[in-house]
Amino acid sequence: MYAVIQDRNRQYRAEKGDKLTLDRAETAVIGSTLELPVLLFADGAVVKVGAPFVAGAKAVVKVLAHSLGDKITVGKFKRRKHMTNRRKGYRHQHTVVEVVSINA
Numbered sequence: 001m002y003a004v005i006q007d008r009n010r011q012y013r014a015e016k017g018d019k020l021t022l023d024r025a026e027t028a029v030i031g032s033t034l035e036l037p038v039l040l041f042a043d044g045a046v047v048k049v050g051a052p053f054v055a056g057a058k059a060v061v062k063v064l065a066h067s068l069g070d071k072i073t074v075g076k077f078k079r080r081k082h083m084t085n086r087r088k089g090y091r092h093q094h095t096v097v098e099v100v101s102i103n104a
Helices: none
Strands: 002-007 010-014 019-023 033-043 046-049 058-075 087-103
Touching: 002 087, 010 019, 019 058, 033 087
Parallel strands: none
Antiparallel strands: 002 010, 002 033, 019 087, 033 046, 033 058, 058 087
8 A cells, every 4th residue: 555645846655654755844843743645545456546636535644853965065167267166065954754644
């Protein structure tokens, strides 16, 4: 049994017990639960596809942690212009959640 769930503008394939890395949810407190809409629900031979969401279906996820992604460095270079040392770094913020249940 699995479902395709949506968190803001991204979609994830999830099963019960899976740990997912979502974009940072500022309002989510560690230990709290969130309800996410279900786009597709599959249980063996039964597949329910929503338009856009499956009616009455929701996925309950528990917030485990907030973390930072890998550092990405961006550098500019122009010859003879003394820009070789212009580097910037960025780390994307994530929220790690665990799928508690999928109700359809």
